[in-house]
Amino acid sequence: MKIHDLITTTAALEDLCGRLATSDFVTVDTEFMRENTYWPELCLVQIANTEEAAAIDPLADGIDLTALWDLLCDNEDVLKVFHAGGQDVEIVYNFTGKTPHPIFDTQIAMMAVSQSEQIGYANLVESWLGFTVDKGARFTDWSRRPLTDRQIEYAIGDVTHLSAIFPKLLKKLFKTGRGVWLDAEMEKLADPANYANNADEAWQRIRAPSRNATVLGRLKALAAWREGEAQHKNIPRGRIMRDETLADLASHPPKAQGDLVKVRGLSAAWKDNDIGKRLMKVLEKAEPLPTDEMPDKPKRGAPLGKEGALVADLLKLLLKIRAREIDVAARLLTRSDEMEALAAGARDLPVLQGWRYEVFGKDALELVEGRLGFGVEKGRLKMTRIEEEPAASSTEAVSAE
Numbered sequence: 001m002k003i004h005d006l007i008t009t010t011a012a013l014e015d016l017c018g019r020l021a022t023s024d025f026v027t028v029d030t031e032f033m034r035e036n037t038y039w040p041e042l043c044l045v046q047i048a049n050t051e052e053a054a055a056i057d058p059l060a061d062g063i064d065l066t067a068l069w070d071l072l073c074d075n076e077d078v079l080k081v082f083h084a085g086g087q088d089v090e091i092v093y094n095f096t097g098k099t100p101h102p103i104f105d106t107q108i109a110m111m112a113v114s115q116s117e118q119i120g121y122a123n124l125v126e127s128w129l130g131f132t133v134d135k136g137a138r139f140t141d142w143s144r145r146p147l148t149d150r151q152i153e154y155a156i157g158d159v160t161h162l163s164a165i166f167p168k169l170l171k172k173l174f175k176t177g178r179g180v181w182l183d184a185e186m187e188k189l190a191d192p193a194n195y196a197n198n199a200d201e202a203w204q205r206i207r208a209p210s211r212n213a214t215v216l217g218r219l220k221a222l223a224a225w226r227e228g229e230a231q232h233k234n235i236p237r238g239r240i241m242r243d244e245t246l247a248d249l250a251s252h253p254p255k256a257q258g259d260l261v262k263v264r265g266l267s268a269a270w271k272d273n274d275i276g277k278r279l280m281k282v283l284e285k286a287e288p289l290p291t292d293e294m295p296d297k298p299k300r301g302a303p304l305g306k307e308g309a310l311v312a313d314l315l316k317l318l319l320k321i322r323a324r325e326i327d328v329a330a331r332l333l334t335r336s337d338e339m340e341a342l343a344a345g346a347r348d349l350p351v352l353q354g355w356r357y358e359v360f361g362k363d364a365l366e367l368v369e370g371r372l373g374f375g376v377e378k379g380r381l382k383m384t385r386i387e388e389e390p391a392a393s394s395t396e397a398v399s400a401e
Contacts, residue, residue, distance in 0.1 A: 001160060002052040006152055008060035010067075016047075016054055017067040023049040025079040027162040028072065028100070030088045031142040031155055038230045038237065042091050043142035048159035050167075055156050059145065065095070073098040081166050083107050083121050083158075085189065093195040103190045104182075106162065109169055111329035112178040121158065128165045133157065181332065181355055199227040206243045208295060209251040213288040216295075219250035221286035222279075229275070240275075241265065253283045311343040312336075315364055317374070321381055322360050333360045342368060 007013050020026050027048050034040035045056040045068065058065055072080055073096055080100040082088055084107040089099050110119045122133045140151055173179040188194070203223035209215055226246060230237040241249075245265030254260055257280045260270040270276035316339060323330040334351040342349060342364060351361040363383060366372040375384040 001048070001050070001163075003156060003160075004052065004054035006147065007054050007056040008063060010062070010064040013056060013063065013065070014067040016052075016056075017071045019052070020047065020049055021071055021075055021078060023078055025049065025081050025104070025163075025166060026071070027081045027159040027166060028085070028088065029082070029155070029158040029162070030091055032087070032091060033141070033143050034236075036235065038234045039094060040087070040091055041143060042095070044147070044155055046155050046159040048156070048163045050163055053156050053160045053163070055152050057147075059143070069096045069098075072100040076102065079104055081106065081162060083124060083162055084118075089189065090195045093192060097192070099190045099192050099195065101190045103186055104166070105186065105189055106166065106169060108185050108189065109173065109182055111332040112181050113169070113172050113176060114327055115323055115329050117329040117331045124165060125161050128168055129161060133161070178328075185332075197227070199224040202227045204295075206247055209247045211295065213291075213294065215250050216289040216293075218253060218283060218286040219247065220289060220293075221282050222246050222250055225279070225282045229278075249279075249283070254280075256280075308340075308343050311368060312340045314367060314374075315339040315343060317381075318364060318367055318372075318383065319360065321383065322363065326359065328359075334364075339364070 004012075004016065007016060029046045030042060031044040031046075032040045032042050042058045045058060045065075047054060047056065047068075056065075056068060057063065069092070071078065072092055079102050081104045082100075083105065085103070085105050089103070093099050106124060107119055110116050110124065116123075119127075122135060125131065125133050134154065138154070142151070170179075173182070200220065203216070203220040206219065206223060208219065222241075223246060226237050226240050229240045233240075242265050245263065248265070249263060254263065257276050258271045260266055260276050260279070261268045263270075270279070316336065319330050319333060319339065323333065333356060338349055338351050342351065349361075350356060352365060353361070363372055366385075371386055373384050373386050375382055
């Protein structure tokens with residue numbers, strides 16, 4: 001495989017992307033810094049196919065990344081392969097408002113061919129290629145220039161190894177017939193809605209202090225305001241205010257700006273500075289949360305009752321058995337809340353549809369409806385069908401009397 005020098009010019013990038021545009025797939029990875037900023041700072045992009053690999057320097061003076069974004073987001077003929085690519089996709093979205101498509105994530109794919117739910121990149125390489133990745137450069141400062149040869153070699157290794165693994169993984173998916181299982185998961189990863197930063201929804205990431213509409217209205221207003229402040233200053237939202245402090249202000253709003261000095265987690269300077277003034281205006285204008293935005297009531301205790309909770313536990317046991325039998329990650333089949341809903345009588349569930357029904361949902365439904373049980377054979381749990389005894393004939397009934 002040809003390894004290029006660090007790409008630092010628009011012309012070199014356009015040439016590279018022109019060649020890669022004829023590939024069946026490219027593997028992609030990024031290096032970024034986000035510890036001290038609101039927006040992740042893209043420091044390096046690595047890309048490869050089976051013939052060549054390169055690292056692209058997005059911080060190089062005058063470089064235009066348009067050719068790269070066109071390849072990743074607009075070329076539907078080239079499959080873009082990532083490993084645990086959520087943050088990489090987020091970065092592309094932040095630059096372009098679009099996501100790479102079509103897309104394939106090897107971490108997600110591994111759930112269909114093994115019981116690994118979040119296999120790390122180093123373990124993936126060791127499993128498929130048989131050697132250990134040197135992760136020594138992982139936590140270096142990727143924003144500092146010039147980059148060292150060791151940093152570039154480490155970064156490009158991520159995509160060259162992935163370009164060797166992907167065809168092997170794809171072959172196994174075809175052999176097992178499980179590729180179709182992943183279609184919806186990959187489309188979900190590529191859905192731009194997952195990466196849109198809607199400030200009005202930021203409050204939903206914070207543990208709600210209560211279900212009082214007035215309190216939640218203040219929480220929503222404060223969370224949206226904090227997003228705006230953090231974006232404007234390009235600093236992490238926690239540097240403006242921690243979640244706990246924000247929730248406390250929503251529950252116990254100060255009557256005057258001077259009272260901010262009493263709020264745990266805020267600097268005493270807030271009692272008379274500009275940011276404190278802006279905060280007080282937000283609290284004054286906050287309105288109760290509309291009824292249609294109120295969160296669902298939290299579950300308390302055992303919502304299924306004792307018997308229903310036991311059925312849910314049996315379903316979870318069945319899930320473990322089935323996942324082990326077919327060597328698949330349990331999380332790809334279903335989730336705990338879905339099994340609880342099934343135990344409670346719900347039937348309009350993803351686990352009872354499509355391939356999930358054939359692989360697991362059919363057995364889960366039979367367990368709930370009493371047609372499936374558990375047995376032990378040679379010290380191992382297994383599923384057993386429960387045959388209904390035929391009803392006694394009328395002749396036998398008379399004889400019994």
